[in-house]
Amino acid sequence: MTAALDQIFSALADPTRRQILVMLLEDDMAVTDVAEPFEISLAAVSKHLSILTAAKLIQQERRGRVKWCKLDPQAMNAAWTWMQSLGQFEHIDLDGLEAYLEETFK
Amino acid sequence: MTAALDQIFSALADPTRRQILVMLLEDDMAVTDVAEPFEISLAAVSKHLSILTAAKLIQQERRGRVKWCKLDPQAMNAAWTWMQSLGQFEHIDLDGLEAYLEETFK
DNA sequence: TTAATCGTCAACCAAATGGTTGAATATTAA
DNA sequence: TTAATATTCAACCATTTGGTTGACGATTAA
Numbered sequence: 133m134t135a136a137l138d139q140i141f142s143a144l145a146d147p148t149r150r151q152i153l154v155m156l157l158e159d160d161m162a163v164t165d166v167a168e169p170f171e172i173s174l175a176a177v178s179k180h181l182s183i184l185t186a187a188k189l190i191q192q193e194r195r196g197r198v199k200w201c202k203l204d205p206q207a208m209n210a211a212w213t214w215m216q217s218l219g220q221f222e223h224i225d226l227d228g229l230e231a232y233l234e235e236t237f238k
Numbered sequence: 239m240t241a242a243l244d245q246i247f248s249a250l251a252d253p254t255r256r257q258i259l260v261m262l263l264e265d266d267m268a269v270t271d272v273a274e275p276f277e278i279s280l281a282a283v284s285k286h287l288s289i290l291t292a293a294k295l296i297q298q299e300r301r302g303r304v305k306w307c308k309l310d311p312q313a314m315n316a317a318w319t320w321m322q323s324l325g326q327f328e329h330i331d332l333d334g335l336e337a338y339l340e341e342t343f344k
Numbered sequence: 345t346t347a348a349t350c351g352t353c354a355a356c357c358a359a360a361t362g363g364t365t366g367a368a369t370a371t372t373a374a
Numbered sequence: 375t376t377a378a379t380a381t382t383c384a385a386c387c388a389t390t391t392g393g394t395t396g397a398c399g400a401t402t403a404a
Contacts, residue, residue, distance in 0.1 A: 134253045142251035144321075146392085147240045153324055163351060176393055178352060197350045197401040205324045212321050215250070218259055219311040219318070252362085269381060282363055284382060303371040303380045 140211040143187035149180050156203035163199050246317040249293035255286050262309040269305050
Protein backbone atom coordinates (compact mmCIF):
# COMPACT_ATOMS: atom_id res chain seq x y z
CA MET A 133 0.00 0.00 0.00
CA THR A 134 2.72 2.43 1.00
CA ALA A 135 4.80 1.60 -2.06
CA ALA A 136 1.76 2.04 -4.30
CA LEU A 137 1.11 5.47 -2.79
CA ASP A 138 4.77 6.34 -3.28
CA GLN A 139 4.50 5.49 -6.95
CA ILE A 140 1.21 7.27 -7.52
CA PHE A 141 2.10 10.48 -5.72
CA SER A 142 5.55 10.75 -7.24
CA ALA A 143 4.13 10.01 -10.67
CA LEU A 144 1.69 12.87 -10.14
CA ALA A 145 4.40 15.19 -8.82
CA ASP A 146 5.75 15.92 -12.31
CA PRO A 147 3.90 18.54 -14.42
CA THR A 148 4.70 16.81 -17.71
CA ARG A 149 3.15 13.60 -16.44
CA ARG A 150 0.08 15.41 -15.13
CA GLN A 151 -0.33 17.08 -18.49
CA ILE A 152 -0.09 13.71 -20.23
CA LEU A 153 -2.88 12.39 -18.03
CA VAL A 154 -5.06 15.36 -18.90
CA MET A 155 -4.38 14.79 -22.60
CA LEU A 156 -5.42 11.17 -22.25
CA LEU A 157 -8.67 12.27 -20.70
CA GLU A 158 -9.91 13.10 -24.18
CA ASP A 159 -8.78 10.01 -26.01
CA ASP A 160 -6.29 7.18 -26.15
CA MET A 161 -3.06 8.20 -27.88
CA ALA A 162 0.04 6.73 -29.46
CA VAL A 163 3.37 7.48 -27.78
CA THR A 164 4.50 9.71 -30.64
CA ASP A 165 1.31 11.77 -30.42
CA VAL A 166 1.63 12.09 -26.66
CA ALA A 167 5.14 13.45 -27.21
CA GLU A 168 4.17 15.93 -29.93
CA PRO A 169 3.22 18.98 -27.77
CA PHE A 170 6.30 18.67 -25.55
CA GLU A 171 9.72 20.08 -26.28
CA ILE A 172 11.58 17.21 -24.70
CA SER A 173 12.77 14.16 -26.61
CA LEU A 174 10.61 11.18 -27.49
CA ALA A 175 12.79 9.03 -25.25
CA ALA A 176 12.06 11.32 -22.30
CA VAL A 177 8.32 11.08 -22.93
CA SER A 178 8.66 7.32 -23.24
CA LYS A 179 10.23 7.27 -19.78
CA HIS A 180 7.40 9.38 -18.37
CA LEU A 181 4.90 6.92 -19.83
CA SER A 182 6.76 4.02 -18.23
CA ILE A 183 6.51 5.74 -14.87
CA LEU A 184 2.79 6.35 -15.34
CA THR A 185 2.34 2.71 -16.36
CA ALA A 186 4.28 1.45 -13.33
CA ALA A 187 1.99 3.55 -11.13
CA LYS A 188 -0.95 2.03 -13.05
CA LEU A 189 -2.25 5.48 -13.89
CA ILE A 190 -2.25 4.50 -17.55
CA GLN A 191 -2.27 1.25 -19.49
CA GLN A 192 -0.19 0.70 -22.60
CA GLU A 193 -1.07 -1.77 -25.31
CA ARG A 194 0.96 -2.43 -28.45
CA ARG A 195 -0.97 -2.89 -31.68
CA GLY A 196 1.32 -3.25 -34.65
CA ARG A 197 4.12 -0.75 -34.35
CA VAL A 198 1.95 1.66 -32.40
CA LYS A 199 1.74 1.55 -28.60
CA TRP A 200 -1.53 2.97 -27.38
CA CYS A 201 -1.78 4.79 -24.07
CA LYS A 202 -5.03 4.73 -22.16
CA LEU A 203 -5.90 6.59 -18.97
CA ASP A 204 -6.75 4.40 -15.99
CA PRO A 205 -8.08 6.91 -13.44
CA GLN A 206 -9.33 4.24 -11.06
CA ALA A 207 -5.74 3.62 -10.05
CA MET A 208 -5.86 6.97 -8.32
CA ASN A 209 -8.41 5.69 -5.84
CA ALA A 210 -5.85 4.69 -3.25
CA ALA A 211 -4.22 8.11 -3.29
CA TRP A 212 -7.49 9.97 -3.46
CA THR A 213 -8.89 8.02 -0.53
CA TRP A 214 -5.75 8.56 1.49
CA MET A 215 -5.97 12.30 0.94
CA GLN A 216 -9.66 12.41 1.66
CA SER A 217 -9.12 10.65 4.96
CA LEU A 218 -6.79 13.38 6.12
CA GLY A 219 -9.37 16.04 5.52
CA GLN A 220 -12.51 14.23 6.47
CA PHE A 221 -11.27 12.74 9.70
CA GLU A 222 -9.36 15.68 11.03
CA HIS A 223 -9.61 16.04 14.80
CA ILE A 224 -11.27 12.67 15.17
CA ASP A 225 -9.25 10.28 17.26
CA LEU A 226 -7.83 7.20 15.64
CA ASP A 227 -9.95 4.78 17.63
CA GLY A 228 -12.99 6.57 16.34
CA LEU A 229 -11.75 6.35 12.79
CA GLU A 230 -10.92 2.69 13.01
CA ALA A 231 -14.23 1.92 14.66
CA TYR A 232 -15.95 3.81 11.89
CA LEU A 233 -14.13 1.89 9.19
CA GLU A 234 -14.71 -1.42 10.95
CA GLU A 235 -18.38 -0.80 11.34
CA THR A 236 -18.98 0.52 7.88
CA PHE A 237 -16.90 -1.73 5.67
CA LYS A 238 -16.48 -5.10 7.36
CA MET B 239 -1.10 26.39 -9.71
CA THR B 240 1.16 23.87 -11.38
CA ALA B 241 3.98 24.67 -8.99
CA ALA B 242 1.64 24.28 -6.03
CA LEU B 243 0.56 20.86 -7.28
CA ASP B 244 4.21 19.93 -7.79
CA GLN B 245 4.92 20.78 -4.18
CA ILE B 246 1.90 19.02 -2.76
CA PHE B 247 2.25 15.82 -4.73
CA SER B 248 5.97 15.52 -4.19
CA ALA B 249 5.53 16.25 -0.49
CA LEU B 250 3.01 13.41 -0.36
CA ALA B 251 5.25 11.08 -2.35
CA ASP B 252 7.46 10.33 0.64
CA PRO B 253 6.24 7.70 3.14
CA THR B 254 7.88 9.41 6.11
CA ARG B 255 6.07 12.63 5.31
CA ARG B 256 2.75 10.85 4.86
CA GLN B 257 3.21 9.13 8.19
CA ILE B 258 3.92 12.48 9.82
CA LEU B 259 0.66 13.84 8.45
CA VAL B 260 -1.23 10.85 9.82
CA MET B 261 0.42 11.37 13.21
CA LEU B 262 -0.69 14.99 13.19
CA LEU B 263 -4.28 13.87 12.66
CA GLU B 264 -4.39 13.01 16.34
CA ASP B 265 -2.89 16.13 17.76
CA ASP B 266 -0.45 18.98 17.20
CA MET B 267 3.10 17.95 17.98
CA ALA B 268 6.52 19.40 18.71
CA VAL B 269 9.31 18.64 16.22
CA THR B 270 11.12 16.38 18.68
CA ASP B 271 7.98 14.35 19.29
CA VAL B 272 7.29 14.05 15.57
CA ALA B 273 10.80 12.68 15.17
CA GLU B 274 10.59 10.18 18.01
CA PRO B 275 9.09 7.14 16.16
CA PHE B 276 11.49 7.48 13.21
CA GLU B 277 14.98 6.08 13.01
CA ILE B 278 16.36 8.96 11.01
CA SER B 279 18.02 11.99 12.56
CA LEU B 280 16.17 14.93 14.01
CA ALA B 281 17.67 17.13 11.31
CA ALA B 282 16.20 14.87 8.62
CA VAL B 283 12.76 15.10 10.23
CA SER B 284 13.17 18.85 10.47
CA LYS B 285 13.78 18.93 6.71
CA HIS B 286 10.68 16.84 6.07
CA LEU B 287 8.67 19.28 8.15
CA SER B 288 10.05 22.19 6.14
CA ILE B 289 8.92 20.49 2.94
CA LEU B 290 5.45 19.89 4.38
CA THR B 291 5.31 23.52 5.50
CA ALA B 292 6.39 24.79 2.08
CA ALA B 293 3.60 22.72 0.54
CA LYS B 294 1.27 24.21 3.16
CA LEU B 295 0.23 20.77 4.31
CA ILE B 296 1.18 21.74 7.85
CA GLN B 297 1.68 24.97 9.74
CA GLN B 298 4.49 25.50 12.20
CA GLU B 299 4.33 27.94 15.05
CA ARG B 300 7.09 28.60 17.52
CA ARG B 301 6.12 29.06 21.15
CA GLY B 302 9.12 29.43 23.35
CA ARG B 303 11.74 26.93 22.36
CA VAL B 304 9.15 24.51 21.01
CA LYS B 305 7.94 24.64 17.42
CA TRP B 306 4.46 23.19 17.15
CA CYS B 307 3.36 21.38 14.01
CA LYS B 308 -0.28 21.46 13.01
CA LEU B 309 -1.97 19.64 10.16
CA ASP B 310 -3.54 21.88 7.53
CA PRO B 311 -5.50 19.44 5.39
CA GLN B 312 -7.29 22.17 3.47
CA ALA B 313 -4.12 22.74 1.51
CA MET B 314 -4.74 19.40 -0.14
CA ASN B 315 -7.80 20.76 -1.86
CA ALA B 316 -5.92 21.77 -5.00
CA ALA B 317 -4.45 18.31 -5.45
CA TRP B 318 -7.63 16.61 -4.40
CA THR B 319 -9.66 18.59 -6.91
CA TRP B 320 -7.14 17.96 -9.66
CA MET B 321 -7.33 14.22 -9.08
CA GLN B 322 -11.08 14.28 -8.91
CA SER B 323 -11.24 16.00 -12.27
CA LEU B 324 -9.44 13.08 -13.88
CA GLY B 325 -11.98 10.49 -13.00
CA GLN B 326 -14.98 9.54 -11.07
CA PHE B 327 -14.12 7.73 -7.88
CA GLU B 328 -17.17 5.66 -7.20
CA HIS B 329 -14.97 2.84 -5.93
CA ILE B 330 -13.36 4.29 -2.85
CA ASP B 331 -10.55 2.07 -1.61
CA LEU B 332 -11.46 2.04 2.07
CA ASP B 333 -10.04 -1.42 2.64
CA GLY B 334 -6.73 -0.12 1.43
CA LEU B 335 -6.98 2.89 3.71
CA GLU B 336 -7.78 0.74 6.69
CA ALA B 337 -4.86 -1.56 5.95
CA TYR B 338 -2.59 1.44 5.70
CA LEU B 339 -3.76 2.89 8.99
CA GLU B 340 -3.37 -0.45 10.73
CA GLU B 341 0.13 -0.79 9.37
CA THR B 342 0.97 2.72 10.45
CA PHE B 343 -0.29 2.41 14.02
CA LYS B 344 0.28 -1.24 14.81
C1' DT C 345 13.72 -5.82 -50.70
C1' DT C 346 14.40 -1.46 -49.19
C1' DA C 347 13.13 2.44 -46.73
C1' DA C 348 10.49 4.81 -43.41
C1' DT C 349 8.14 4.84 -38.89
C1' DC C 350 7.40 3.65 -33.90
C1' DG C 351 9.29 3.13 -29.74
C1' DT C 352 12.83 1.53 -26.44
C1' DC C 353 17.53 0.81 -24.77
C1' DA C 354 22.13 2.14 -23.10
C1' DA C 355 25.28 5.31 -21.71
C1' DC C 356 25.84 9.46 -20.03
C1' DC C 357 25.01 14.12 -17.47
C1' DA C 358 23.37 17.84 -14.15
C1' DA C 359 20.37 18.75 -10.63
C1' DA C 360 17.42 17.37 -6.94
C1' DT C 361 16.49 14.35 -2.97
C1' DG C 362 17.03 12.21 1.47
C1' DG C 363 20.22 11.20 4.50
C1' DT C 364 24.38 12.13 7.72
C1' DT C 365 27.28 14.80 11.30
C1' DG C 366 28.87 18.64 13.98
C1' DA C 367 28.37 23.34 15.11
C1' DA C 368 25.30 27.16 16.11
C1' DT C 369 21.15 29.63 17.95
C1' DA C 370 17.34 30.32 21.15
C1' DT C 371 15.05 29.50 25.03
C1' DT C 372 14.18 27.61 29.51
C1' DA C 373 15.68 25.39 33.96
C1' DA C 374 18.90 24.89 37.89
C1' DT D 375 25.41 32.22 35.42
C1' DT D 376 25.56 27.81 33.76
C1' DA D 377 23.61 23.84 31.84
C1' DA D 378 20.17 21.50 29.41
C1' DT D 379 16.65 21.38 25.74
C1' DA D 380 14.63 22.34 21.08
C1' DT D 381 15.55 23.18 16.58
C1' DT D 382 18.00 24.62 12.59
C1' DC D 383 22.14 25.36 9.71
C1' DA D 384 26.05 24.05 6.81
C1' DA D 385 28.76 20.98 4.62
C1' DC D 386 28.92 16.84 2.79
C1' DC D 387 27.54 12.16 0.54
C1' DA D 388 25.03 8.53 -2.22
C1' DT D 389 21.13 7.75 -4.91
C1' DT D 390 17.38 9.10 -7.78
C1' DT D 391 15.40 11.94 -11.31
C1' DG D 392 14.65 14.02 -15.67
C1' DG D 393 16.95 15.01 -19.43
C1' DT D 394 20.15 14.09 -23.63
C1' DT D 395 22.04 11.40 -27.76
C1' DG D 396 22.83 7.58 -30.86
C1' DA D 397 22.08 2.91 -31.88
C1' DC D 398 18.81 -0.72 -32.23
C1' DG D 399 14.65 -4.04 -32.98
C1' DA D 400 10.15 -4.36 -34.69
C1' DT D 401 6.67 -3.29 -37.91
C1' DT D 402 4.60 -1.32 -41.99
C1' DA D 403 4.80 0.97 -46.63
C1' DA D 404 6.86 1.55 -51.31
